Amino acid sequence: MPTDALATMLTDLKRRSGLSYDVIGRRTHISKSTIHRYCRGESVPPDFATVERIAALCGATSAERGRLYASWSSAATGAAAEPAGAGEAGSAAEAGALAGSGSGVRSASVARSGSVARSAGGIGSASVARSGAGAESGGAAGAGSVAGSGGVGEAGGVAFTASVSGVAGLGSRRVPPGRWRLRRRAALAAVAVLALAVAGFWWPHDSPRAQTRAPLLNGECTAPVALGQTNGCVSVLQGLLARAGAEIVVDGSFGPITQGKLTAFQFLADLPVTGVADVATRKALHAGVAPLRSWPRDQVEARIRAVFVEAPDEAVRVAECRSHLDAMSVTPGGDGTRNWGVFQLSDRLLAEIGGTPRQALDPEWNIQAAHRRYRTHGDFGDRSCDPVNGTVVRAAPAAAGRAAPTGPGRPS
Known part of the structure; x- marks a missing residue:
């Protein structure tokens, strides 16, 4: 079986x-x-x-x-x-006469403090993942700390997409002059490591020095990088995704979260969506052609509460359950389909409402589309995130079958 x-x-x-x-x-x-x-x-x-x-x-x-x-x-x-009707029923039907058009993915800076990591191979790594959310392993160092690792593939901390304010925080408390000098030196050393990491990843891939600056295109990491691999090449891939703006922990392990971020990048870069870092994808990553930066989680939560006035707490809980409030979350469905964005809108639902994955990765469009479905059907569709105990707040269907009103740039 x-x-x-x-x-x-x-x-x-x-x-x-x-x-x-x-x-x-x-x-x-x-x-x-x-x-x-x-x-x-x-x-x-x-x-x-x-x-x-x-x-x-x-x-x-x-x-x-x-x-x-x-x-x-x-x-x-x-x-x-299996034949229809066998096994467990899937998620609740996602339907409704919804049509939509919206702007492309809006860009918003994600300011997160993190730790600066370095490896024996000189390859910097980065992540802006918040503690406990979106991490594939618990190896991330604490905010503002300086971490070292014995090899590229070891679990390290976060680096160049994080704010240098995390390093500056080393001197935030009053300490004796001698200890201050030591902390100041540590902070300067951390900034130096940060600069080297950024320089290594930002060096143009078509430069003569790309032979040593683009390990995913030359040298030991030329083979496709895919789900299940655990090595230094995965760390480099994760670092490039983090540089593009993805909230991801650089731990050298290619799991479902790394695959989801890579899938989002491939789609936004107009590449074949395979979830595998092939040659074309690696070149695009080094060139930085498709930024993955989007709204930070606190902005996503605030917008959900503003839109779902009928049930703000329930809407936030469902979005947290489905995507950890990650606007760039992409997960696989059970039949080769995918789910996109804050409320994990499925390919099937997007087809029904006339939307696209690109629109679903726009947090404003995604939240508005989920709200329209909620107003029309009185629930969030997929029941897997419903609470086990307690009453689920239901919205009254829109009068005469009409969806909730929308404004400019929102699905209609």
């Missing part, structure tokens, strides 16, 4: 964590009976985000998450091939 491998892995994670079905259910907003069916192989989670929530709570490593993704993908493919 395609579900056996996934069920075994989930059962092992649950047993290792020592958590009961009830506790896992409450903390992941999944009913304990549903989790029990997943662990028995009786049904397949509707999307990998559901598996991710269980795995994160149970302490799965980056490598284990990669294997979980492979098992879930195989199980989902097998479930899709």
